[in-house]
Amino acid sequence: MTTTLTPILTAFWDEPHSWSRKTYERNGGYEALRKALAMPAADVLAAVKDSGLRGRGGAGFPTGLKWSFLPKPDGGPRYLVVNADESEPGTCKDIPLLMASPQTLIEGAIITSYAIGCHKAFIYLRGEVVHVYRRLLGAVAEAKAAGYLGENILGSGFDLDIVVHAGAGAYICGEETALLDSLEGRRGQPRLKPPFPAVAGLYARPTVVNNVESIASVPSIVGRGAGWFKSMGTDRSSGFGIFSLSGHVNRPGQYEAPLGITLRELLAMAGGIRRGHELKFWTPGGSSTPIFTGKHLDVPLDFESVGAAGSMLGTRALQIFDDTTCVVRAVLRWTEFYKHESCGKCTPCREGTYWLAQVLKRLEAGQGSEEDLAKLLDICDNILGRAFCALGDGATSPITSSIQHFRDEYLAHLAQGGCPFDPSRSTLFEEAFA
Amino acid sequence: MPLTADVTERLTADAHQIMERYPVARSALLPMLHLVQSEEGYISPDGIAFCARTLDLTPAEVAAVATFYTQFKRRPNGTYTVGVCTNTLCAVMGGDAIFETLEKNLGSGHDETTGDGTITLERVECNAGCDYAPVVMVNWEFFDNQTPGSAKAIVDKLRAGEAVVPTRGAAKVHTFKEASRVLAGFLDGHENEGVGAGPASLQGTLLARREGWTAPDPGAGTTPVDGTKQKGQS
Numbered sequence: 001m002t003t004t005l006t007p008i009l010t011a012f013w014d015e016p017h018s019w020s021r022k023t024y025e026r027n028g029g030y031e032a033l034r035k036a037l038a039m040p041a042a043d044v045l046a047a048v049k050d051s052g053l054r055g056r057g058g059a060g061f062p063t064g065l066k067w068s069f070l071p072k073p074d075g076g077p078r079y080l081v082v083n084a085d086e087s088e089p090g091t092c093k094d095i096p097l098l099m100a101s102p103q104t105l106i107e108g109a110i111i112t113s114y115a116i117g118c119h120k121a122f123i124y125l126r127g128e129v130v131h132v133y134r135r136l137l138g139a140v141a142e143a144k145a146a147g148y149l150g151e152n153i154l155g156s157g158f159d160l161d162i163v164v165h166a167g168a169g170a171y172i173c174g175e176e177t178a179l180l181d182s183l184e185g186r187r188g189q190p191r192l193k194p195p196f197p198a199v200a201g202l203y204a205r206p207t208v209v210n211n212v213e214s215i216a217s218v219p220s221i222v223g224r225g226a227g228w229f230k231s232m233g234t235d236r237s238s239g240f241g242i243f244s245l246s247g248h249v250n251r252p253g254q255y256e257a258p259l260g261i262t263l264r265e266l267l268a269m270a271g272g273i274r275r276g277h278e279l280k281f282w283t284p285g286g287s288s289t290p291i292f293t294g295k296h297l298d299v300p301l302d303f304e305s306v307g308a309a310g311s312m313l314g315t316r317a318l319q320i321f322d323d324t325t326c327v328v329r330a331v332l333r334w335t336e337f338y339k340h341e342s343c344g345k346c347t348p349c350r351e352g353t354y355w356l357a358q359v360l361k362r363l364e365a366g367q368g369s370e371e372d373l374a375k376l377l378d379i380c381d382n383i384l385g386r387a388f389c390a391l392g393d394g395a396t397s398p399i400t401s402s403i404q405h406f407r408d409e410y411l412a413h414l415a416q417g418g419c420p421f422d423p424s425r426s427t428l429f430e431e432a433f434a
Numbered sequence: 435m436p437l438t439a440d441v442t443e444r445l446t447a448d449a450h451q452i453m454e455r456y457p458v459a460r461s462a463l464l465p466m467l468h469l470v471q472s473e474e475g476y477i478s479p480d481g482i483a484f485c486a487r488t489l490d491l492t493p494a495e496v497a498a499v500a501t502f503y504t505q506f507k508r509r510p511n512g513t514y515t516v517g518v519c520t521n522t523l524c525a526v527m528g529g530d531a532i533f534e535t536l537e538k539n540l541g542s543g544h545d546e547t548t549g550d551g552t553i554t555l556e557r558v559e560c561n562a563g564c565d566y567a568p569v570v571m572v573n574w575e576f577f578d579n580q581t582p583g584s585a586k587a588i589v590d591k592l593r594a595g596e597a598v599v600p601t602r603g604a605a606k607v608h609t610f611k612e613a614s615r616v617l618a619g620f621l622d623g624h625e626n627e628g629v630g631a632g633p634a635s636l637q638g639t640l641l642a643r644r645e646g647w648t649a650p651d652p653g654a655g656t657t658p659v660d661g662t663k664q665k666g667q668s
């Protein structure tokens with residue numbers, strides 16, 4: 001028996017005006033909120049903890065456990081901040097969710113706020129998606145008009161206001177503490193941890209930061225039960241997630257499935273690699289996760305199995321490249337991205353990403369020497385574990401993993417004095433060049 | 435153009451609306467910088483002074499923030515920012531070829547504006563539309579599955595003063611200043627235009643429906659049902 005898709009968040013994205021409150025309610029929306037408001041807040045938190053939900057923003061930290069780290073109420077404010085910065089290369093699940101069904105996130109944010117005792121929540125959206133910002137602003141207004149937000153929500157006595165805030169173009173603002181600085185009106189640079197946001201987050205108050213998809217999964221857990229959620233996925237990676245397939249596949253797109261599905265299964269659903277070509281390499285969870293090859297088609301895509309196979313589940317951003325793609329070119333471009341997005345706060349990342357890009361550029365041009373590979377690995381070694389935040393660590397992933405799997409291809413650049421690949425063959429419109 | 439007294443008064447009223455959203459006024463800075471761009475088309479010296487005065491910061495503090503973020507422009511922007519994604523996946527699928535075509539066609543490179551002030555060309559980083567690669571963004575609206583030819587058609591239309599329609603977005607692309615006002619948090623009434631989801635976003639939803647695949651029945655508790663095996667226990 002093979003794994004099948006489990007549409008939950010994506011179930012009604014094709015309905016007309018899928019983003020409206022009416023469509024959402026017609027599909028069972030806001031029933032979980034009514035149920036939650038009739039429960040003690042501690043029971044809502046317990047349900048999320050029991051479900052085993054782990055953060056969908058990349059790191060996979062248990063969501064309920066994170067909420068339980070908030071100190072006891074002291075009468076002052078505590079905040080929920082939803083991370084909608086989605087900028088990790090390859091990651092493209094939160095933006096379509098917010099475009100198609102923003103009410104799911106709003107309901108999740110209300111239930112979460114109730115569970116953690118928050119009365120003012122923020123959604124930090126990357127600034128480069130104007131229409132998604134419109135949809136979110138519209139969704140908050142619609143929810144407020146229906147009495148789901150504001151004072152005394154549905155007669156429960158619970159008050160909540162949600163502010164949707166647009167960023168201004170900076171990948172690092174997806175890192176949760178950089179995000180908080182940015183939301184406070186500063187340059188988005190990471191903060192030293194501890195203290196963790198749960199203790200001193202936004203405005204130095206207790207704060208929960210969660211990914212869009214994590215929070216959007218909460219209504220289904222509260223509505224249908226922790227046991228239901230756990231009936232999907234694996235023991236330690238429970239539930240479902242959106243898998244985003246992009247690149248050289250016949251039907252790229254969003255596929256919502258239990259954690260633990262394999263790329264082989266997903267590729268079968270997506271119509272396989274484009275005709276006449278073979279899978280060469282892929283990222284399991286965005287550009288910061290070490291690349292995989294055809295040898296990894298049967299690795300179950302859950303946190304443990306992907307980790308054991310030498311990468312990370314990350315954001316389930318499956319970027320797929322076929323045999324026409326030059327891995328050195330791909331890695332150089334990612335490295336230029338990290339160099340551009342390095343916030344400059346710490347030396348290993350600021351200087352290291354600069355030098356990595358220089359050396360890779362030389363290699364891609366077929367200049368340099370085999371010693372440059374050792375140099376790259378040495379620089380990576382000086383960044384990994386020494387950088388102030390995970391951006392620096394992530395920058396090393398494509399380099400070390402590509403040298404591990406494709407050392408010969410680096411050497412072929414040197415032997416040929418240039419790139420052995422024709423870039424026009426990897427485009428999706430190669431006919432245009434013929 | 436220097437900010438006149440009238441304009442400053444109007445912006446001040448807007449800024450106070452923005453500040454009211456937050457428990458601490460300084461949080462209003464990013465939206466206020468978007469607001470400045472909605473008036474000036476870039477982060478002007480007057481705009482920096484305005485933010486500093488309103489939020490009780492120094493101009494240096496405001497400038498330090500503005501220069502950190504790529505959406506804040508140091509020079510007057512074109513009416514339309516045309517951003518070609520040239521991060522790895524889009525670049526490989528054709529983004530590099532698209533960028534080269536536009537560069538040649540417009541005679542301007544990355545972060546440069548055409549002489550007529552219509553278009554600022556940019557290489558942009560991953561914009562979360564990878565399943566629609568190659569992606570082009572015009573004033574931060576999605577143009578999916580582009581080719582060099584389709585991208586050239588977009589800029590031709592823009593330069594001819596014609597409206598262009600995003601694949602997933604509003605009914606037409608609005609100007610840089612208008613889009614900047616939305617980013618300051620002022621809804622422009624276009625949120626119900628356009629599609630909910632494009633074809634790639636719906637692949638899984640429609641496949642599941644064709645195959646009759648559904649999420650497990652809540653009543654079934656922890657029993658795996660209906661083709662959904664519990665991974666790792668089989």
Ligand SMILES: Cc1cc2nc3c(=O)[nH]c(=O)nc-3n(C[C@H](O)[C@H](O)[C@H](O)COP(=O)(O)O)c2cc1C
Pocket residue numbers: 054055056057058059060061063083084085086087088171172173174175176177209210211212214215389390391
């Ligand atoms: C450079 C960098 C970028 C990140 N970008 C995002 C992002 O866009 N969205 C997100 O949810 N998490 C992002 N994260 C992870 C967050 O720091 C944080 O772990 C996450 O928001 C927690 O939510 P979760 O537990 O629900 O996953 C990023 C981390 C780093 C280091």
Ligand code: SF4
Pocket residue numbers: 172190341342343344345346347349350387388389390391392393
């Ligand atoms: S690792 Fe890079 S992004 Fe993170 S704090 Fe250091 S310089 Fe900034």
